[in-house]
Amino acid sequence: xxxxxxxxxxxxxxRTLDVAGEPWTPLILRDVWVGFNRFDDIxxxxxxxxxxxxxxxxxxxxxxxxxxxxxxxxxxxxxxxLTEKGYEFCTxxxxxTAWGDRWTAGEAGPPVxxxxxxxxxxxxxxxxxxxxxxxxxxxxxxxxxxxxxRAHA
Amino acid sequence: xxxxxxxxxxxxxxRTLDVAGEPWTPLILRDVWVGFNRFDDIxxxxxxxxxxxxxxxxxxxxxxxxxxxxxxxxxxxxxxxLTEKGYEFCTxxxxxTAWGDRWTAGEAGPPVxxxxxxxxxxxxxxxxxxxxxxxxxxxxxxxxxxxxxRAHA
DNA sequence: GTAGCGAGTTCCCTGAAGCAACTGACTACG
DNA sequence: CGTAGTCAGTTGCTTCAGGGAACTCGCTAC
Numbered sequence: 001x002x003x004x005x006x007x008x009x010x011x012x013x014x015r016t017l018d019v020a021g022e023p024w025t026p027l028i029l030r031d032v033w034v035g036f037n038r039f040d041d042i043x044x045x046x047x048x049x050x051x052x053x054x055x056x057x058x059x060x061x062x063x064x065x066x067x068x069x070x071x072x073x074x075x076x077x078x079x080x081x082l083t084e085k086g087y088e089f090c091t092x093x094x095x096x097t098a099w100g101d102r103w104t105a106g107e108a109g110p111p112v113x114x115x116x117x118x119x120x121x122x123x124x125x126x127x128x129x130x131x132x133x134x135x136x137x138x139x140x141x142x143x144x145x146x147x148x149x150r151a152h153a
Numbered sequence: 154x155x156x157x158x159x160x161x162x163x164x165x166x167x168r169t170l171d172v173a174g175e176p177w178t179p180l181i182l183r184d185v186w187v188g189f190n191r192f193d194d195i196x197x198x199x200x201x202x203x204x205x206x207x208x209x210x211x212x213x214x215x216x217x218x219x220x221x222x223x224x225x226x227x228x229x230x231x232x233x234x235l236t237e238k239g240y241e242f243c244t245x246x247x248x249x250t251a252w253g254d255r256w257t258a259g260e261a262g263p264p265v266x267x268x269x270x271x272x273x274x275x276x277x278x279x280x281x282x283x284x285x286x287x288x289x290x291x292x293x294x295x296x297x298x299x300x301x302x303r304a305h306a
Numbered sequence: 307g308t309a310g311c312g313a314g315t316t317c318c319c320t321g322a323a324g325c326a327a328c329t330g331a332c333t334a335c336g
Numbered sequence: 337c338g339t340a341g342t343c344a345g346t347t348g349c350t351t352c353a354g355g356g357a358a359c360t361c362g363c364t365a366c
Contacts, residue, residue: 006180010264012253013183013246019257023323026174027159030166034296039344047157049324054345075332077343082291085256090291091280093166095248100165103238104172109300111163117293119285126289127244130279132272138235138243140270143187147262157324176354192313202355207314228363230312309366316359321352328347335340 010149019063024048025056033090037079094125163302172216177201178209186243190232247278
């Protein structure tokens with residue numbers, strides 16, 4: 001994304017943007033998630049420059065979001081898969097999708113639907129308080145200093 | 154973020170990135186959320202270039218994430234506040250925070266803690282299936298074509 | 307009348323993104 | 337055998353957005 005490196009900030013949002021916030025990166029992860037695992041597939045789907053795609057895939061592998069797996073020896077061919085870290089990031093993508101469906105989709109409705117295999121129904125991401133289970137609204141929380149902050153003070 | 158405009162893609166993630174995915178934008182929204190409402194406060198907190206900050210604030214107001222409110226008439230002074238749309242986006246920021254706390258915070262622990270006023274406890278964002286309430290994992294969902302896709306086909 | 311603040315704007319410079327063409331290892335077709 | 341095609345990138349050129357610092361404008365305080 002950025003000239004300024006966000007990774008050094010004492011902020012989990014900034015540090016997350018450092019590994020997944022560069023331009024195109026969230027869309028690349030989405031593509032790998034939904035089954036575009038190969039270079040040319042992703043390139044064609046997104047219309048991204050090949051140079052930038054090669055760059056992003058490299059840093060995503062370096063930061064442990066993806067693994068590069070050889071699926072053919074002759075000729076050597078590679079594909080990309082989500083790691084556990086990458087899969088968990090996709091829950092963020094699902095909340096982004098839920099927000100986008102609500103605020104940007106308009107009359108036409110959501111471009112994609114998510115079906116939860118657990119219950120078999122169409123669903124969207126619902127963000128809740130990990131303690132009481134009620135919906136978590138940004139205007140109903142207080143932000144306090146945590147241990148990771150003090151360690152640096 | 155980007156040369157390429159994501160807003161035209163038929164994808165809620167891309168459309169969300171179009172309004173909130175440019176470099177610095179998520180951090181600016183976080184700042185406004187936690188109480189940095191004024192230009193110089195945000196600029197000092199983030200160390201962002203004043204030009205880019207002015208730019209981002211303008212587009213955030215245009216896209217309805219923030220409102221620019223005059224809090225002094227003489228001299229004219231303004232501050233920024235989240236709209237409903239902007240507040241709801243902060244739930245995305247909370248899931249990003251939860252992911253970053255888990256995968257990037259390391260030994261020191263999370264830089265900030267979130268206290269849910271509803272139950273009074275420290276909490277993090279928990280993403281669940283809107284239908285059955287179970288945790289929503291990216292590897293346990295199927296992605297299907299939605300109405301917004303077909304409308305464009 | 308000088309200093310200072312808040313909210314920006316203007317300027318120049320560098321570096322990242324876009325685009326197109328090229329490479330290299332191989333397979334398939336006629 | 338020669339040509340075309342696939343896949344996974346790399347290279348080179350150009351342009352435009354971000355970084356940084358200085359400047360502006362309206363006003364207040366000393």
